[in-house]
Amino acid sequence: MPEGGTLAGVPPPAPPGRPLVALQGVEKRYATGTLAVRGVNLDIPRGEFLSLLGPSGCGKSTLLRMIAGLIAPSSGTIDWPASPHDARGAAQPRLGFVFQEPTxxxxxxxxxxxxxxxxxxxxxxxxxxxxxxxxxxxxxxxxxxxxxxxxxxxxxxxxxxxxxxxxxxxDILLMDEPFAALDEITRFRLNNDLLEIWQETGFTVVFVTHSVFESVYLSRRIAVMAARPGRIEREVGVPAPYPRGEAFRTSAEYAAVCRTVSLALGEAIAHRGAA
Amino acid sequence: MTGVDDAPRPEPVRRVLFLPAELWPRILMPILIGALSLGAWEWAVRANEVPVYILPPPSVIWAALLRDWPSLSVSLGITLQITFAALIVAAAAGLALAVLFAQSKWVELSLFPYAVVLQVTPIVAIAPLIIIWVDDIRLALLICAWIVAFFPILSNTTLGLNSVDHNLVDLFRLYRATRFQTLIFLRLPAAMPYFLSGLRISGGLALIGAIVAEFVAGTGGRASGLAYRILEAGYQLQIPRMFAALFLICLTGIAIFLALGLVQHLALRRWHESAMRKEG
Missing domain, CATH: 1.10.8 (Helicase, Ruva Protein; domain 3)
Structure with a gap:
């Protein structure tokens, strides 16, 4: 079993080609002056399963909504190099969005x-x-x-x-804490079913969650976020191969990645304001 | 994907004579109370020998209703026509204006206060003016009833159009829905329960508005619906006839309330909490 640090340092190789979406210096400042998201640089390759993990108030939902185009960033760019663009040059990616409530x-x-x-x-x-x-x-x-x-x-x-x-x-499924309101048994089943569909279909997923265990179980890559101002503190890769099943949930490997991510999250929370 | 969580399953409804069993007490108890009260009334009037011109017993009122049915039914028809015409115009205008408000905050800001003015002005005070200004008496009465019935529909529908779940609004934006699509597929259906409950309030108010206007018109000597019959019977001291007309007005009000309640139930039963059977 490799040490936590080794795991975190080596994300699995990203699928080749241009990223599906590329975020450059993305920030969101609200009219009240609050800086909700600061300096996010993020490449999301096609076929990725990325989780945005962080405490409440770290801007992970805001970041997701900016990717969806529901709110505009105050500075920085969000590019969709491989997607069609309309006459005015605005990207027209094919999005799916799942809210926390079924909506x-x-x-x-x-x-x-x-x-x-x-x-x-x-x-x-x-x-x-x-x-x-x-x-x-x-x-x-x-x-x-x-x-x-x-x-x-x-x-x-x-x-x-x-x-x-x-x-x-x-092309991309944006999920904003979709299973947070469900009981654990239902959540586990939906986790498995989501993974199964993702593997079959090959779309990209950005999954917002505040659960370390859920993010490790699902993702290939986890962006650990910190609050005030919201930012990505660290990226952690989850090298375990798919398909993942209930056996993965109880494996030592799973526990080790969970520990790494928990530590990263703990550091992110401790460093708040210092950066 | 594998199986699915357990779906809640509705229990079969126990029925007695085509109606759900639990509905019968709600029908029978008020009827029982009504019958007991009428019996007590009849007895009290007869035992104390109260003169008919002070308080007629129910049996005499009933006889008057049957005897005067030809003239009363014509008046009832007029009152019903005015009430329903006013309600339909109020519903159409209220809905249209609420949609306009939902499309433009500026229109709402500028016009809503005047709708409130219309609402708080006592109809008795402006009915004489309207009756003077408008030559056609029925049109005048219709305008009076409309003024009273209009506001609940407007304010309820406006509230409904603005109470849409903001995530659903975001969803429609995400799929690049046009304003028109958002109105037709999201805002109007979401406002439906509010509109219908406004309609239910306005149904009763339209009747009251029509009756009040008829009274005002009747005092000026212009004959019209049931309220005029009440006035006329009062002048002639035909008290049983007066009560018979009053009875018809009450009955009409109850019928309108129940009918609009049924409309509300039928339109919302599939999805809205208010129209669901209580469980457990």
Missing amino acids: LLPWSSALSNAALPLKLEGMPRSEREDRAAGALARVGLAGFERTYPRALSGGMRMRVSIARALVTRP
Whole structure:
């Protein structure tokens, strides 16, 4: 078993080619003067599974929303070198976003909810419903197409939310603490199912979490963040190969990476304000 | 992906005579109380020999209702027409204005105070003016009823359009939805429960507005709906007839309330908490 330091120093080789998205000196200062995110440089290669890990208030959600284009950075650039751009030069990456809450339309069935992004694109009804049914089946919800969110459990609602994010076949899936509100058993199952879909499909994932264990279990790479101002303190690689299963959760390797990440997180919290 | 978490399963509803069993007490108890009160009223009036022109017993009111049904039903028809026309116009105008408010903060800032002015002005005070200004008496009554019914729909719908989950708004932005798409697929459905509860309040208010305006018009000698019948019967000391007209107004109000409640239930039962059966 290698020492923690060795593990952290050697991220697994990134997939070759241009990064899917490149962040250069990205900062976010709110009108109140608060610096929410400071100086983030980050290359996210295609096919990556990256976690943004940090305490609450470290700007990890803000960073994710900037990548999604929901809020604009106050300085720095976010480039999508491999994505199509519109006439004004703005990147048009295919995004999927999963919020902490399922964020479903309560008046629409699971099928209509999953089909929503395609409906907004103007895809004809029969075609989008076929694709949405496929996405629902992919997340294990075949047979629940006509069910309304009210009649689904918390875990199932989150599955619908994931199906909706997947239905456009996105290049990148941005997830903002998606499983934080679920019980542990449901969370473990969704972790496994997410990994399985990711391996099959090969899209890129940026996963915001405050759980060391969740980030190590899922990711190839973890960006450990610190607060006030929010920044990336350190990057830690998780060299364990995929597929990862329940055996990985109990392995010594898993425990060792968790320790490394915990230490890095502890340092990040201790250094706050000093930098 | 493997199996799925347990889905909550709705329990089958026990039914008695086509209605859910738990609904029957809610229907039967008020009827029982009503019957007991009417019986007590009848007895008290007869035992104390109260003259009919002070307080007629229910049996006499009922007889008056049957005898005067031809004229009362015509008046009822007029009042109903005015009430429903006012409610429909109020719903359409309230909804349209609320949508306009949701599209532009400036429009809302400039116009909302005037909607409040319209709401707080007592209808009794402006009804005479409206009746003088508008030649067609029915149109005048409709305007009065509309003024009373309009505000709850406007303010509720405005609230609903602005109460959309901000994550859903972000989701629509993320998928580059147009303003129109966001309105049709997100804001309007989200405002639906608010609109319907406003409509339910306005249904009763439209009736009250119509009746009040009819009273004002009736005092000026212009014949119209049920309120005019009450005035007329009062002048002629036809007290049972007065009560019969009053009874019809109450019945209309209850019918409107129940009908709009049913509309609300049917429209929201699939998804909104307010329309769900209580569990457990």
